[in-house]
Amino acid sequence: MNKAQRPTPNPSKFEPMTSMSEWFDHCQRHCDVTRSQGISAERIVKMCDTMQDNVKEIILKNKRETEMRLGERISDIEQVKIELQGVSKVLQNEHEVMSMLRERIRDGIRMFKEKALAITEKCIAIREGRRGIDRSHDEVERELEIERKKIAVAMESVTKALGECEESMRMLRSALYFVGKDIQEKTGALSIECDCLNIKETSLDLTRYKGEPLDISRISVADWSRHSKDIMKSSWKKIHSARTLQVTINALLKENVETLRKQMAVVNDALQRRITEIKGAKARLQLQHYEITRKVNDLTQTISELETSIREKEAFLALAHTRLEKRASRRGIELVKDQVESNLVKEVFEIKKLINGLEKMLEETKISLRALLKTQLDLEEAINVKTNSLSIDEVDCMAVRQAMEYHDV
Helix, strand or coil: CCCCCCCCCCHHHHCCCCCHHHHHHHHHHHHHHHHHHHHHHHHHHHHHHHHHHHHHHHHHHHHHHHHHHHHHHHHHHHHHHHHHHHHHHHHHHHHHHHHHHHHHHHHHHHHHHHHHHHHHHHHHHHHHHCCHHHCCCCHHHHHHHHHHHHHHHHHHHHHHHHHHHHHHHHHHHHHHHHHHHHHHHHHHHHHHHHHHHHCCCCCCCCCCCCCCCCCCCCCCHHHHHHHHHHHHHHHHHHHHHHHHHHHHHHHHHHHHHHHHHHHHHHHHHHHHHHHHHHHHHHHHHHHHHHHHHHHHHHHHHHHHHHHHHHHHHHHHHHHHHHHHHHHCCCCHHHCCCCHHHHHHHHHHHHHHHHHHHHHHHHHHHHHHHHHHHHHHHHHHHHHHHHHHHHHHHHHHHHHHHCCCCCCCC
16 A cells, blocks of 8 residues: 555644543533633724724815815805906906007107108208398207207107016016916816815725825915015006006106197297298398399489480580680780689689589499499398298208197097
């Protein structure tokens, strides 16, 4: 017989025999243990049921409280988000208003530089063409210089306002960025909180994360609330600053336009007065020229008459000389100094005296004529100067200044 077929020895054969009392005691102990274990099991079952009920109640209570807190948190975030969106809308509106104001400022600068200043400087340059005595630093010249300075001051102030406007727009864009970023973060947080609120214990995507701790939040609710409030407070400060700047710039533009309009009227009035003065002076010069011309004609006629008169008197003188010469050819006793000779000598003397007087008068008349002719030339030159000045002020300057217009910006 091999080892596999060898019979296994029965260990009970080697155990000692027990008595009946031991047997009864043993059975009784089993019954007591069984009864004790059953009682213990029932107690444990009751305790487990109680604990499960308590645990379930605690878990459900915690879940309800968490969901309530989530709802409150969602409401808080939504409220802050709505406020941020309101601030964002105001910021966008103010930025758009500032953008339109910037275009108005640029339009004002173009108007001051390309129209007003260019026209004023052109008028000043045109008036450099005045001649003679009319090249005076008159009222028009002074007012044009004042106008140029006022335009330069207006351009400087408006250019400075443009820089302030662009800086305000930059500040508004900065505020928009931080508000938008906060809105984006609030939107992301809302999505997460809503997901947390809507997820159930029966959802399929539940996990138990066993890595790093998940309670990594270090920002308190007060800090969270203060962060958004600080952003909105800063944004409103920039909005109020932008609105104040708008009022200031609008007043500045209006003031500059009104100032330059008044100065434009002052220059135009000065030009009109100057034109009237020049016209009056020209009219007086023309009247004087007319009188001088008439006197020149009179003197010319007088000279002609004097020359004729002198020629006539010279004929009488020649007659007296001829008679004296002929009577000087008498001979002998006939060469008597009679009344005829005395009268002829007297006649020659008086005629010479008269001719000398006429010649002297003729010379004086010619001198007077030359003076009148010079005066006539001077008057003609003065009239030409006035005509040139009228052409410059009335035609050129006034025509150029008609294009000058200060529209509201």
